[in-house]
Amino acid sequence: MSVAEEIVALRERVLGDIAAAETTAQLEEVRVAVLGKKGSLTGYLRSMGQIPPEERATVGKTVNQAHQEVEAALEARKTALAAAELEASISASAVDVTLPGRVQQLGTRHLINRIADEIAEIFLGLGYSIANGPEVETEYYNFNALNAPEDHPSRGLADTFYVVDRSDDAHVHVKGESSVLLRTQTSPVQARVMEAQKPPIYIISPGKVYRRDVADPSHLPQFHQIEGLVVDEGITFGDLKGTLEYVCKQIFGEERKTRFRAHYFPFTEPSAEVDVSCGICHGEGCRFCKGTGWLEILGCGMVDPNVYGYAGIDPEKYSGFAFGMGVERIACLKYNVPDLRMLVEGDMRFLRQF
Amino acid sequence: MKVSLKWLSEYVEVPADIKEFCDRLDLTGTGVEGVEKTGAQFDGVVVGHVLTCEEHPDSDHMHVVTVDVGAGDPVQIVCGAPNIAAGIKVPVATVGAVLPGDFKIKKSKLRGVVSLGMCCSKRELGMGTDHTGIWVLPDDAPVGQPIADYLQLSDTVLDLEITPNRPDSLSIAGFAREVGAMYQQDWTNPLAEMAARLGLSDEGDPAASDATVEIEDDVRCPRYSARVIRGVKVGPSPDWMVERLAAIGQRSINNIVDVTNYILFLLGQPLHAFDLNKLKSEDGAAHVIVRAARDGEVLTTLDGEERTLTSDMTVIATPERAVALAGVMGGLETEVTEETTDILLEAATFEAGRTSRTSRNLGLISESSMRYERGVDDHGIEARSAAAAALIVEVAGGTVSRVLGDGTGIVDVWPRQTEAPRLSFRIPRFQKMMGAEIPRDFIEDILTRLGCEVSATDDADVLAVTAPTFRPDLEREIDLYEEVLRLWGMDRVPSTLPGGPGRVGVRSIEELKLDVVNRTLRASGMNETMTYSFAMPDDLERLRMSPEGLGDPVELINPMNAEQSVLRRSVIPGLLRSVAHNQAHGVKNIQLYEIGNTFHAGEGRQLPKERKRVAGVLVGAMGEAGWNVQHAAFDFFDGKGVVESLARELALPKFRVKALSAEEAPHLQPGRAAQVMAGGTVLGWVGELHPLAVAAFEVNGPVVAFELDLAALVRESQPSRPYVDVPQFPAVTMDVAFVVGEDVTHERLVQCMSSAGGKLLEDARLFDVYRDEERLGAGKKSMAYALSYRAADRTLTSEEVEKAHEKLVKKVCAATGAEVRG
8 A cells, every 4th residue: 555545544534533523522532643743644744754755746745635634624523513512511501590599688678767768758859858856855845845735635644655854953743744755746856946947947857756555556655757847938838738749649649639627736827637538449438548538647737936936936037837747657558557566576577578 | 526416407507418518527627536327216217197097807906007108109007006096197117117126117917917017106116105005296297207307306416526726616506606607607606595594583581592702813713603593403304405415425414414514515614513502601601712722632523533632723612621623523522412402503714724734633534624624715604604594493493593793693703804815817918828819708707707806907908806715726817817728728729839949958967877877787688677665674684784884774754564664775675575576486587677766864964865776686597598508597797797898888997896805795795795996986896695695585596786876887987988099910819827826816917917018918818717626736726818919000020929928927927926837
C-alpha cells in the first residue's frame, strides 16, 4: 500500500470514528489521536521530509486534503454534539414550576396603622401636616380648653381613666377624679397646636386614645383616632363639607355618598356627624347599617370661638373646622373585622393577613 | 327620651310619613334611636254594623248574625253574647286577627254553622274586665274603621337622643316647639291654658297651710317655689294619664306622683310632692330650707338607699333635718303615701354643675337630675307649678291654699334671675362663614319659631336677637348660626375646598425616620402589632428588668382591672403576652414588633415622660422548613441582625454593641446580652431574654428581643450616607485564621486588623469561627477572615499585598496573642 493509500485509509477510518463519537469528550479523544502532537495524521505531516521527492507532491496533497476534511468533520460533529448536550442538560434541569419559590419573609403593617397611613397620605395631598401630643393629658387640654362643660358626664370615672397626679399642688374636684388623665380623644392636640402655632393651621393628628370600656367585640379601652384641624381666614362650613366628602370618597370609594347630620360637640359650633352610605345595601337599609342605609364615621364642626379664646386666636379674623374619626371604626367598616380584640392580641395568623 | 307621637300631635302637626320625619330629625340634630309602634295588636279588628240577628238553629243561647265590616259582603258570625242585636255597632275581629293571649281568629263552624270572625267584649280586646257582653260602640262609629284608629290606640313612640345642650327638648311641649321650627309651622303651648285652670281656695284653717321657704345659697338654688294642696285623696290615676305615661315607659305610682311625672315629661319641669304634715315643725308650719348638706349627713332617698352626703351636695331641709336631695331625689321619710292628705308641691331650679356632681358621686341618675344638670329655666316656674297644682286637684281632689305668698297661693323665692341674652346676628358674616346664601326671611322665621325675639337694627345687615331663657345653649352669635344652619339643612350647603394662598403638607423628620424604621423592620420579616398601654404592676419584676432609669409607674385611679392598673414602662411584657397567645394557639414561629409609647412618672411631675420605643421579639424561626429552604432557630444574632439593618438604614454613625453583664441587664441571658450604641449614645438593648423571665410570662423560649428608643435613633440618624467611589481596580483577597483566647472579641480583632492594615485593607469578612479543644487547645477559638486589599488608584502587585498582609498578621498576633492557624 502506498503512503497515499495509507492516508486515504486513515482518513476513512477517522471520519468513521468522528461520526461514531457520541460525546464531546469522545470526539476530543479522536481529535487528539489524529491531530494531536503524536496524532496519526500529524505523523504524516511531520514525516513529509522522508517521502521520496517524486511522491511528495501527491502525498502532500493527500495529507492536506485529509487534514482539512478531518478538521471540518470534527467541527461539524462538535457543533452537533454540543447542541445535543445543551439540549439534554436543559431538559434534565427542567423543574416543576408550580413548586414554591424561595421566599424571603416580609413583615406586615398592623391594620390600624395601615389605615392611618392611607388617611395621612390623603391629607398630606391636601396640604396638611402631622402633629402629635401626649397620651397622658391634663384635664385642661382634654376637656377645659376644648370648652367641655366643667361637669360634663364624659368626665366621669365611668368614662375616663384618671391617673394619679404627682404634681405638688394636686387637687381633686370630684371624688376619685384628678387633673391628669388618659386622653379620651385626640382633640387636645388641637388646643396644643393652636397655642404653639399661628394660623394658617392645616394639621391632622393620629393617635391612641383611651376610654373606660370593657374590651368586647365592639369596644376596646384603647383605640385610635385621627383628629383634623384647619384655622385660616375665610374658612366656611362648605369647606368642611367638601374636605370630608373628598376624604370619605378616597377612603371608601368614589361611589359612596356622605351626609351631614347636625349634632352637638362642646368644641365645635355648628357641629355635625358624618355618615357614609352603606357599602352593602347602597343606602337601601340592611342589617349591616341597622336598616338606616348609613354608617356613622366621624364627628366634625366649625371650631367654637371659645376654643380660639383659650389659644388667643381672633375669631373675628379667623375661622376653621375640626373633625375626628375612629380608625377602628373604619377598619370594621372596610375589613369586616368581627372582633376588635383581635387588634391587640398580636395573633400572627391575623397580623399576616394584611 | 321617649316621645309618643300621639301625645306630641296634640301640640304640633306630626308628618304622616314616619320615615321622612325620622330622617328630618336625624339631620337636624335629634338622633332617632328607636321607633316603636303600638296598637298593632288590634290589626284586623274593625268597627262592624250588625245587619241581621237570628237564633242559632242548634243552640238556645247563640245567635247567627251578619255584620257589615266595611269591605266586601257582610260576614256571617256566630255570637254567644246575650246583648247582641241587629242595628248595633260592635268591634269585630275578622279572620286573621290575633287577639291578646295569642288568640287567632279563624274560619270555624259552631254547631254546624259557619262563623267568619268574632264580635268582641272589652275583655277579649284586653281593654278592661267587662265580659258581660259584647262591647256596643256608639252609633256614629264609622263602619270598617280599624278599631285601633277609632279608639285612637295607634301610637308611634320614638326613642330620641337629645344632645346635652338641649334641655328644652327634654319635654313633649319643648319638643313640639322644635318640630314646629323643623317644619316652619305653628305649635300650641299648653302651659297657659293648663295654668289658668288653677283655682285658689280660702277654705279651712289658714294656719294649717302655712309654709316658708329660705334659700341659703342662691348659686345652688336660683329659685324655689312651694304650693300647698290640702285634702287630696291619694289613689290610682285616671286611665288617660296612665296610658300617657305608659306610652313613654313610665309606670304609674299614684295620682300625685303621676302628676309630677306628667308635668315633668310634658313641660320639662321637675317637681317634688312632700307629705306636708311630715314636714311640719313644732309651730305647725312647714319651714323649707335649701342649704348645703353637711359632710357626713345621712339621708334615706326614695329608693330606700341610705346616702351619706358631702358639703358639695344641696339638700331640701326643715330646721330639724334634711328631707330631700335637691334636684336628684326626694327623701323616703316625707314621701307621699296612701295616708297623705296634704302636700307641699316644690317647683324649683338647682345649679347644673352641682346636680351633675351629686348624681355622679352617688351613682344616682334620675329624670330630675338629668334635666337639672342640663339646665331648667327659672322663668315660668309659677305657671308650671300652677299647671301641676290644677292637675292634682283634677285627679286627686283637694284645694290649693290661697294664703301662701300673701294671697298669691305660692311661696316663691327667686333671688337669682337668669337674664335673656341680647345678641347681634350679622347676616353677611353668617352667610360667608357657612358658605351658603341662606336668606334673611328664613333666619328671622327660624329664630322666632325657636323662641327668640328678633328685631331689625339700624344696620340693615344686623338682626337684634334676644334668646329665650329656656335655651341656655344660646349665649353667643355663633350659637344662633348653628340653629339656622341645622334647620336650613347642612346638606344644602355647597361643598368647597379651602382656598387661600396655597400650602404644602410636610412630614417631620421624626415621621420620615419612623417610616424608615417601620420599613426596615418589615423587610427584616417582623410583623407589626399593637398591645395595651396598660400593664400589671409587677410586669417589670417578672421580666427581671431593672426599673432603674424607667421612673415610677403611672398609676390609674380607676383601672378596669388589676391586670391593667398601671401604664407600661417597657413594651416587652405586652409582646410576651402576645407570644403566649400565639403559642397557646399552636403558632410557633413568631416575629413581632411594636412601636409605641412607654410611660415614666416622677415625683412632682404632673405629666409622665412618654418615650416612643421600638421593640421586637423573635421566637421559633423565620418559618417552617420548606422543600428548598431551612430556617435555623432564632438566636441572639437574628435579633442583632435586625438591629444592624436598622443601623444601616438609619445611617447611624459609630454603631456598635457592647456586652451587658448579668448585673447590668438581669432580664437578659448572661452572655447573650448587649447594649446597642451609636458612638457614646445608648440606643437600647438586644439579647435573648433570661429563661426565668420567659418562664414567668408562660412562654416557651428562647426569646430573642430588643427594645430601642425611637427619639435616640432619630437624633443619631444621619440625613444621608456619603458617596464613596465605586472601585476601578481589582482587589486581592487573602485568608487568614487567628487562633485566639475566648476573651478576644471579634470587635477587638477587627480593630487591630484595620489599624494594622492601613489604607490598603478594604474589608475583613469573618467567614468561620471554629473551636476544637484537641487541635486548638482549651479556651481557644479560631477566627477565619477573608481580607480584601485594594488601592483606589492602581492594581496592587502581589509583592505589595504580601508585604501588607504579613505586617498585618504580625501586628494582630502581637496585639492579641493570636497564632496563625496553618
